[in-house]
Amino acid sequence: MTPGSPPPILRVEGLRTWFPIRKGLLQRSAGWVRAVDGVDLSIPAGRTLALVGESGCGKSTVGRSLLRLVEPQAGRVWLDGVDLLALRTQDLRPHRRAIQIVFQDPIASLDPRMRVRDAIAEGMQAFGIGSDEAERTERVRALFERVRLDPDQIWRYPHEFSGGQRQRICIARALAVEPRVLVCDEATSALDVSIQAQILNLLRDLQAELGLAYLFITHDLGVVRYLADRVAVMYVGQIVEEGDTERIFRDPRHPYTRALLAAVPSIDPARRGIAARVGGDVPSPAHPPSGCRFHTRCPEAFERCPREEPLLYPVGDGASRCFLADQAR
C-alpha cells in the first residue's frame, strides 16, 4: 500500500477458484483446472487496479469470483468490511448492490426483447431504488445523461443502438444500483479504437464524478497505462507482479512482465521492432509447471526455478514473484 492512499474498499485474500475436470460416464473428477490459485488484491475507493494477463491466465475468473458468479473454494473478498464469500447466498443479495460488472460483449449482455429503460430499471426495482415506475424512469433518464446518451431514447431496444452506445447502456445499468466497485471485464476490447477512446474517457469521468473503484480486467497494456493507478500481472492463476502503473511500465521486475511489455507493438515509426522474448505457449492451468510457473518460458530461469515455488517478494512499491527479486533484496 502506497503511503497516503485511502483504505481499500475492496480487499481480496487468498482467492482460489478451481474447476473440476470431469471424465467418463459417471463424471468422476479427474483433476482440477487451477484457474485462480491464491490471489490477493486491494483497491482503494476511487482508484483503478488493472488486472492484466493473456488468455487463460485466470483474470476473468477473478472478476467473476468476486461477484460469486462462479463459486471460489477458498479466500476472502472484503467489500466495505463484509466478507462476501462468508455470506450465505440469501444474505449475499443486499451486498451485491455495491459491486457490479460490465462485460466485453454488450450485445450478449442485453436482452434484445427488453426496452433499454426496463433493462436499466430492473436492478433498481430489485434493490428498492425509486418509489415508483415514474421515478425510476426519471432516474434512467438521468443515467442516460450521465453516460452521454440522449435521454429521449430510453424507450428504444438494444438493436437500435451502435456497439459503443450499447456499452454505455451496460455501464448505465451497472451504475443504476449505485455500486462502489465496478469490475470491467475486457469492457472496451471489442470496440473499434475511435469508440474505445470514447468509452475510456467516459469511465475516467465517471470515476472522478462518483468516486468509483475499478477492477479493470484487460489484455491491452496500452489501455492499462491510460486508466490504471496500479497493475497486477497474472500468469497461470497467480499474480506474478504488482505495483504502481508508472513503475511497472518504466521498470518491470518480473521476467514475464518484461516479456509482455516488450511484445506490445508501438505506433511510433521510430520505434519498430518488438521482441519475442519468450517462446512457446502459455502452460495449461490444469497442469501448471513445477516450481515457478513461468520457468518453462523464462529467459532468466536457473536451477532453483523448477524446484521451488517463488513467493511474492516485495520490490519498491509492489511485489514480484521471482527469485531474482528475492536475491536483490
Place this chain on the structure above:
Amino acid sequence: MSEPVLSVRDLRTTFPLGGEPVPVVDGVGFEVASGEVLALVGESGCGKSVTALSILRLVPRPGRVAAGHLRLCGRDVLSLPVREMRRVRGADAAMIFQEPMTSLNPVVSVGAQVVEAIRLHERVSASQARRRTIELFESVRIPDPAERVDSYPHQLSGGLKQRVMIAMALALRPRLLVADEPTTALDVTIQAQILELLRELQRELGTAILLITHDLGVVNELADRIAVMYAGRIVEEGTREEILARARHPYTQGLLRAVPSLGRRGERLAEIPGVVPSPIEWSRGCPFRTRCPRVLPACAETMPAPTRLSTTHASRCHAVAAEVST
C-alpha cells in the same frame, strides 16, 4: 520498373441492402510491388476485408465485384474462368485469416491438409509432398515438425495453428500473401512470435504481403506502405513514416490519437465523435464529414480527389487540398 504483383483500380464491390446493391468498397485502387508489404487499415466495416476477398474472388454471395480492374501477377483476375482462378489461389496468391481454427478441417491431420494443398497444384508423390510439408513446418519454426504433421488441429495451440496456416499458404511459393488480421486472435507474446516469423519469411522469400488489420501497432511492425480506409474508400496513402508520423487526413490523425499507447501517461485520449456511418447512409461528398473537425462546405458536395503530398503520400481531403494550394 517491373510490373507490380498486384494492381487494383476502381474496385467497387456491392452487397444488396434493402433490395438495392450498396457499394461496400467504392472506387478503391492501389498497387503492391514485388516483395513489398502494404497494409490496408481501418475500423470495422470500412471495407478492408471485402477488398481482400474481392482480390481472390472470394466475396460471399450475394455480394459481388461490380466494377474495377484487378491484375495479379500479370493476369486479369476478373476475367479468368473459375478453374483458372482456382489455380491462381494458392500458386500466385494465398490467404491467411484471423481464425486458424475455422480454416482448418478438424478431422484431418494438419500435415495431410498441407499435403493435399500441394498435390492439388503439383504432380508430386504423397511421400514427396509429406517431406515438403515437414520442411515447411520447420521453416515456420514448428517444434518437432516430423511429429507435428500427424497432429489434429485441436491438439495445437492458437499460435501453432496460425503457423500451420502460414506453412500452408506458403506451400506453393505464392508471390502475394493476403493476411487478414493474422495475429488479432492471438495473445501478445504469441503475436510477437508470429510477427517475427512473418518478417523473416518475407525477407527470405521476397513474398509481397497485403496486410489487412485494424491494429496500427502491427502495421508499424510489418508494413512498408499504408493505405487507410474509411467507409469503403482509401482516404490516405503513404509510406509507414508518412502515415504514422506525418498523417494529414483528419481521420488518420484522429485514429492515431485515439490509440492508448504505452509511451503516454494518463492524458485524455482524443475521441473521434459519433460512429462510422453504415453503407446505406453513405452519400455524396466525403463520408467522414459527419465526424470531421475540419469540415468545409465542399465536403457535402463532392468526394475529394487525392491531394499529392509527396511522390508516395496522398490524402483525399478538401481541407488538406485547400491548405496545400495556398
